[in-house]
Amino acid sequence: MSESALDRTARALDLIPYLLEHQGISITELATVFGVTEKQINEDLILIHMCGLPGYTPLELIEMYYEDGFVTVSDPQSLKRPRKMTRSEVAAMLVSLDMMKSLQDTQLVAEIEGLQNKIRNGLQMEIPYVVISDTLTSPFVKVIEVAIMKSQALAIEYLSGSKDERSLRNIAPLELYVANSQIYLVAWCEKSGADRTFRVDRILACSVIEQGSLIPRPKRNQSMVGDNQVVLVVDHAARSFVEENQNIIQSIEQNERGYSAVLYPVDEEWLIRTIIGYGNKIRVEWPPAMAESIQVRVEAISQIYLDI
Amino acid sequence: MSDRKTERLINLTLALLATKRYLKKSEILANVAGYEGSPESQDRMFERDKDDLRSLGIDIEVGDLDIFFEDEPGYRIAQNSYELNITELTPRDLALLSVAANYWNGSILAADAQSGIRKLNSLGIPTAFDFDLRIKYKFENPAQHLDILSEAITTRRSVTFSYDSYSLKFRQIDPYRILIWNGYWYLIGFDHDRKDIRIFKLSRMVSDIKLSKKKSVFEIPEEFDAEKYLPTIDLQIQHLAKIRVKKGVGLILRERGKVLQEAEDSDLVEIGYENEATFLREILWNGTNVEIIEPINLRELLVSTLNEFVL
Incomplete structure (x- = not known):
């Protein structure tokens, strides 16, 4: 085990006051909360069990019971309250609240700022992070958030960038996130029969529908990965392709010329069109049919511009 | 042992x-x-x-x-x-904090945010979720440079690294702040070679980051405001183009632009764009459905891009 005695000590010191406020908690849950394995928690508990105050008779030891995977502390000795927060804990929390602020409208902002003052707790400290608020908004974010909370189904009109079509879809929204300067929605899409990612700025209309009218999402793991492997050689100049498409790139290697990326696209049509946009800065190494298709299309486009 | x-x-x-x-x-x-x-x-x-x-x-x-x-x-x-001594937190405060702590997605700050929350959860205050905050951040990758850069900033050490850029590869920077912007991580600081303040994307730092041995080698200017140095390019539409778009397709371009003239099988659309390269990619993405009419130099640029595909 590579964990240092210091890390374990820190965890043990936090574990006891936590147990005191969560009497009868399961070891499984403790492991999740503390981000370690159940085995590790068990070992911690055995260790804590032997600690206490000088004298070290049963009266002076930390008293706790663990039975059938559930833990209770009856005497924590001098460890009744949690340790004060470290500077990096305070910093991490302040910055996450800054991020939360940047995603909210004014109503919550004041409340979050009040909370930040409590956390800062008079502590003068330099925080090396700055969260830049952005103007990423969509009139539908609120509706979607509520729908996720309440497991409501939505009917959306969507302008599909990857298919170049406008479509009506019934969806069960699952997750909303900001990445690549966009807001994305992951949802079970009835029409595709699979989970899909939507750009929220391309949702043209959105309304709540009867949950029962939606074909339920199958329990099996929904993956957004296609069946066929594509290998691309990406020049440095086209690195924005790599940055914007992390989620579909399976593996990537960097070399002097750029990157070699392996992906399994769900939507090959979209990928072909995107590659053409990068000129020859992205080359298809595999499959050959995709490389040919690109050549054919490039020639067709060239026909439009014969005057130059 | x-x-x-x-x-x-x-x-x-x-x-x-x-x-x-x-x-x-x-x-x-x-x-x-x-x-x-x-x-x-x-x-x-x-x-x-x-x-x-x-x-x-x-x-x-x-x-x-x-x-x-x-x-x-x-x-x-x-x-x-x-002991942790903190002004009374409300159940709602705790809920807000635990939502916020989940933004980090495995980055270096995740562990600190989580352990902070654990301590607050040991105060015996219940958590009350009475809001619908479901939107969150997802970062391109858990940025591995964060801890070393934040150490450099707080101890005022300069940093050197290789940067993936066209011109200057090796950079020496006095790091001022780490920026979180649109789901990307950036470093802002004083560039020794450029003699000016510059912004760097963390994902484009291609080497390890080395810290200067000495501490306190620079000072962050008083009232330094990172927002003043952000590229403003996306805030204003700088160019206008005219494009011919076939009927029923090029929907995203149509959504953004306005139709100037309708013809039988296509429309002439006027559309603003910010960045030439990005716009060109968008046009090419549409294949034979969209043709650039104006400006001429963009038309030429598109043709030379196509000519790069030599058999």
């Missing part, structure tokens, strides 16, 4: 917390479980343990001498310096 050391550190903390008066070193070594071996090695053990606990942020007070102690200093941990 790590078990024994951990046990000893916990016992030492418990004992120093429980005492009101200062404990002499000899009392500690004699009574706190785990101090074994020759007097010299016990002494070394105790010195190391003190340093270790301090590195966890625990304040061990060294007591001024009680007249009876002669030369021996005493030790204790004051409860109010050890």
Whole structure:
């Protein structure tokens, strides 16, 4: 085990006051909360069990019971309250609240700022992070958030960038996130029969529908990965392709010329069109049919511009 | 063995917390479980343990001498310096914090945010989710440079790294702040070669980051405001183009632009764009459905891009 005695000590010191406020908690849950394995928690508990105050008779030891995977502390000795927060804990929390602020409208902002003052707790400290608020908004974010909370189904009109079509879809929204300067929605899409990612700025209309009218999402793991492997050689100049498409790139290697990326696209049509946009800065190494298709299309486009 | 050391550190903390008066070193070594071996090695053990606990942020007070102690200093941990002492948090505060802590997605800040939340959750305040905050951040990748850069900033050390850019590869920067912007991480700082403030995307740092040996080699200008240095390019539409779009397709371009003239199988659309390269990619993405009419130089640029595909 590579964990240092210091890390374990820190965890043990936090574990006891936590147990005191969560009497009868399961070891499984403790492991999740503390981000370690159940085995590790068990070992911690055995260790804590032997600690206490000088004298070290049963009266002076930390008293706790663990039975059938559930833990209770009856005497924590001098460890009744949690340790004060470290500077990096305070910093991490302040910055996450800054991020939360940047995603909210004014109503919550004041409340979050009040909370930040409590956390800062008079502590003068330099925080090396700055969260830049952005103007990423969509009139539908609120509706979607509520729908996720309440497991409501939505009917959306969507302008599909990857298919170049406008479509009506019934969806069960699952997750909303900001990445690549966009807001994305992951949802079970009835029409595709699979989970899909939507750009929220391309949702043209959105309304709540009867949950029962939606074909339920199958329990099996929904993956957004296609069946066929594509290998691309990406020049440095086209690195924005790599940055914007992390989620579909399976593996990537960097070399002097750029990157070699392996992906399994769900939507090959979209990928072909995107590659053409990068000129020859992205080359298809595999499959050959995709490389040919690109050549054919490039020639067709060239026909439009014969005057130059 | 790590078990024994951990046990000893916990016992030492418990004992120093429980005492009101200062404990002499000899009392500690004699009574706190785990101090074994020759007097010299016990002494070394105790010195190391003190340093270790301090590195966890625990304040061990060294007591001024009680007249009876002669030369021996005493030790204790004051409860109010050890314990979390915070203005009363509401159940809603705790819920907001736990939502916010989940933004980090495995980056270096995730662990700190989570352990902070655990401590707050040990105060016995319930959590109440009475809001619908479901939107969150997802970062391109857990940025591995964060801890080293934040150390460089707080200790005012300059950093060097290789940067994936067209011109200058090797950079030496006085780091001012780490920016979180649109789901990307950036470093802003003073570039020694450019003699100016520059912004760097963390994902384009292609080497390890090296810190200067010396601390305090620069100062962050007072009232430094990172927002002033952000590229403003996306805020204003700078160019206008005319494009011919076939009927029923090029929907996203149509959504953004306005139709100037309708024809039988296509429309002439006027559309603003910010960045030439990005716009060109968008046009090419549409294949034969969209043709650039104006500006001419963009038309030419598109053709030369196509000509790069030589068989």
